[in-house]
Amino acid sequence: MDTATARKRLEEMRGELDKSILVLQGEQPAERIGSDSPQDPADAGTNLSENDRTQAVLAAAKVQLSAVRDALQRIEGGTYGTCADCGSSIPDGRLDARPEAARCVKCQAKRDRGR
Numbered sequence: 001m002d003t004a005t006a007r008k009r010l011e012e013m014r015g016e017l018d019k020s021i022l023v024l025q026g027e028q029p030a031e032r033i034g035s036d037s038p039q040d041p042a043d044a045g046t047n048l049s050e051n052d053r054t055q056a057v058l059a060a061a062k063v064q065l066s067a068v069r070d071a072l073q074r075i076e077g078g079t080y081g082t083c084a085d086c087g088s089s090i091p092d093g094r095l096d097a098r099p100e101a102a103r104c105v106k107c108q109a110k111r112d113r114g115r
């Protein structure tokens with residue numbers, strides 16, 4: 001995929017992620033104090049698990065945001081579309097599905113296993 005298209009998609013993703021992170025951070029109870037919409041005390045029992053879920057989604061969004069930022073940096077540096085580990089070019093189909101991908105499928109699988 002050409003870098004102009006990739007950049008556009010990545011910038012859109014970054015915008016969306018920025019927005020969801022702001023929304024998710026706003027959903028944390030600590031941020032709620034003094035807000036206009038106090039929680040119904042009856043919901044208090046569900047808050048903890050709900051907050052855990054929000055934290056998990058938030059963490060995932062932050063990881064993806066940093067991947068998107070890295071990808072935009074690779075576009076600037078002219079290395080976009082090249083596997084960060086083995087240096088071979090990442091297939092268009094993969095970049096189309098995941099424009100933020102930094103590695104070819106093989107190297108990513110190796111890396112995921114190593115975790």
Ligand SMILES: [Zn+2]
Pocket residue numbers: 083084085086087088103104105106107108
């Ligand atoms: Zn590779």
